[in-house]
Each structure stands twice: as C-alpha cells, then as structure tokens.
Amino acid sequence: MDTTGNNNQVMVDLTRVTRTFPPDVQALVDVSLQVNRGELLFLTGMSGAGKTTLLRLISGIEKPTKGYVEVSGMDLSKISRARLQKLRRLIGVAYQDFKLLPERTVAQNIAVSMEVAYRSRLFIRKQTRDLLAQLHIVDKHNTRADKLSRGEQQRVALARAVANKPDLILADEPTGNLDAESTELVMDLFHRCNESGTTILIATHDSSIYNRPDSRIVTLDCGRIVATKQDADKDTSEPVQYGPETLFTDCLKLLDKDTSEPVQYEPDGEES
Template identity: 45%
Template sequence: MIQLHNVGLSYQPEAAALSDINLKIPKGDFVFLTGQSGAGKSTLLKLLYAELTPTRGQVLIDGQNLTRLSRSQIPLVRRSIGVVFQDYKLLPNRTVLENVAITLEVLGWGQRDIGKKVFHILKRMGLESKLNSTPLRLSGGEQQRVALARALVNDPKILIADEPTGNLDEENKEAILDFFKEANNRGTTVVVATHDRRVIENSHRRVIRLDKGRIVDQGRIVDQGETGSAPEESAEVADDSTQG
C-alpha cells in the first residue's frame, strides 16, 4: 500500500512542485499518473523511492514512513521497489547481463544464482542474444527492456516507471505494457507516469491526473477482481486526456 498524506514539495521557497497531495494506492493496483510536462509526475515518483524528501506531509510505503527513515534504512526500502527511469540509467561500460545483475548483487546473491535469474528474465524479454552487448549497441526499445528487466529481476513489491514508452514505436509500447501487466498479475503494485494518451486509453486502469503539482483527478480505485476491465473509467480517461 502506498499512501501520501498532505504531501508538498518545493525546490525553491516560492515555487511548489507538489502541493496537498493525498493519495492511496492499494497493494496490487495498476495506476497511471498523467498530466502535462511539469505537472509533477516525476517528482511524485521520486518521493516514492525516496530520491526526494517532501518538504511537508508524509509518504508511507507498506506502513513505513519514508520521511522518518534514517539514511541507512532507505536502501532497504529501495530494494523492494523496481524503478524504470525515464533516461533508463543503464551503465554504458557494462554488458546487458551486468546491468541487470546489479539489482541482485546489491541483495547479496551468489554469482551462479544471479546468472540463472538474469538469463531467465532477459530471455522472457527476448534479449537472450544480447547478454554480452553493451547498452549503446542496443535499440531504444531494447534498452527500455533492459531497464525493465533490471527493475523486475528481484520481483519487487512495487514497480515504478517514468515515461516508459516515451520514445518507443507502437509495437515496442505494447510489448513494454504487456510486461507491466504481467508483473501486476503476479501481485506487483505498478505505478506508471505517462502523458501518452493512447497508452492510458488501451489499458483501462486507474488514472491519477496531476496539474501544476496538484491532483485534479484521483481516478476510480478499481477493485482487485475488476483489474483489466473498467469500461466506464476508460471512457472517462479518454475524455480527460483530451483536455490534458
């Protein structure tokens, strides 16, 4: 469960990036965070994996208040959250295999287990032939899948993605979204920030809309059993997104 209570964040004294954010995302939910550029989507996501600390309010992940954690406790929280960064953050001088393995190395897995697990997930992503390539030799879609593999390889409780379909063609967008759905079906809570209207329309999931750092639409919280079928909401989203 992700909970934000009266969260506000200001980079500068008189310019609030986020204000009065109250939000609940139940465990196992699949949520889209949308809004125009500069609406505060990325900032809100950064609060969830403690890259930023709110100037006001509280952020709770599974009951743990991130704003009260010590510096040494933050890594432990991050280990249960997979993040697909907007700029992928792949290390150019490491191979695809090594890039994905980082997540498991941090957890202290042995090399043999890491090799098996990484190969397994990269095979699922269709990247088994690229194990020893460096990221710069991959296409945009392939790089995105490597970033996703790195985020998912340790079966995180929460998956966060910032504009994951930004530079991808339709085919790659579909593939990436399928991986998100697959992870969600396994019980992972998924939070995706996007301004891609078509992605939202086709997914029929809860949509939270941000505007100028405030939540302007919480979206309907879909019951676990309803996941994947919310026709009324999809119509609503289509309407909303035409405005946004």
C-alpha cells in the same frame, strides 16, 4: 513487503504532500494519494505536471517539503538510512533517463539490482536471460549499454527494475522510446508482475497503455491531482472528457478557485 509487521493493505500513502524546489517552483501541491497492494496505477499528465517528482518522493530520492510519504507503512521522513536501503531493494524503479552504466554489458546492468540484494549467481543468470527473452533482446546479453539504441536501453532499464522481483515497481515513461510492438512487450511484462501481486505505478503520456477498462488513472497537472479514474466497475462519478488539453484548462480553473478537489473522469472521453 510490510517490514513494519502490520498487515496494511496500503502500499503507498501520500498525505497532503507538497514539494517545492528553490526558488519557489511548486512541483507538487497538497497531493494525497493511496495505492493499495497489488494495484496497477497510471500517473498521467503533461510534462512538468509533477509525475516524476511523485515517483522520486515514493522511492525516497526526494523528500517532501510538507506532508508525509509512507511506503509499506513506513514514513520515509523518519526512516533510518539502513531501513531505506532495505526498502529500496524492494522497490524497482525504471528511470526516465534509464540510469544505465554505459561501460557495462546489458546482463551486468540488469544484475545490479539483484547483486545488491545478494541473490545467488544462478538466480541472477536465469532471471537476466528470462527478462531479456521476454523483452526480445536476448542477443544483446553481452552488448555494452552504450552500444544500444534508446529503445533497447529503455527495455534494459525496465528489466533491471523488475529483475529483483520487487513488491513495488515505479516506472517513469517506460514506453517513451518504444514502438508499438515493444510497448506491448513491456506492458505484458508489467501485467504479469502485477498479476503476481506486485504494485505498479507507471508515469506516462502514452494513452495507449492506460486506456484499459481495469486501469486506475491519476492525472496530475501543475503539481495537483486534477482527476482520478477508479476501476470501471467502481466508477460512478460524473464523467468528464479525458485528455491533457482539457485537463490543463481544468487545472487552471482549479487553481483560480484555489482548490485541490479532484475532478472525476470517465474513460470514454465524454465530458459531463
């Protein structure tokens, strides 16, 4: 997707990003993060930690108060409207509130992301059917979106996010309304996309989906990155206990110290 023409390996690059909402709510504070092409990254943290804001900044919906957000080498604060539109066609976003069109059918909702990219009708039809089959909702093809359960709506939103074969997928709590079986289906879909080279950022609370040895996890709290976990083979940092409550306490300590240095965690849950 490198529309700038350089062969940069970094897909997402956030440099000292702060996002403040009026009157003075700091959703993100001095966050720096790099996500390489083809990487699968989990953003974790408690509600209100800033995960959704981070995803919104990356998709260009929000603008940072301070700092820079670059996606595929393009600085989103300097990008033209037309280029942002092109860039968004290469980013698949699964929103926490799904953003489905209630009066349209499941197939029509999924087709939206492909239609704006002027995909052929044949491609749209095939891709829609494939995705519905993968997510076990083929029978809902012609069902109106507002007639679906929350779990089904979530799967449709995910199908729409991946339908246009984007280079970057941003998923906000993609398994929040799903049972274990559906969660597995969704994660299989994400892993298949990731194996084909797609960069994926997943914001989630669900530890069952990120507790894999090969996952890179970034934990946010109070708008700061408080922990990162690299791939298991690269992780040589001091392990700390891995859990939201401990993270929150650590976050407060960090805030007391007024530092944004990340703490390193290990997946087995032992605190150093």
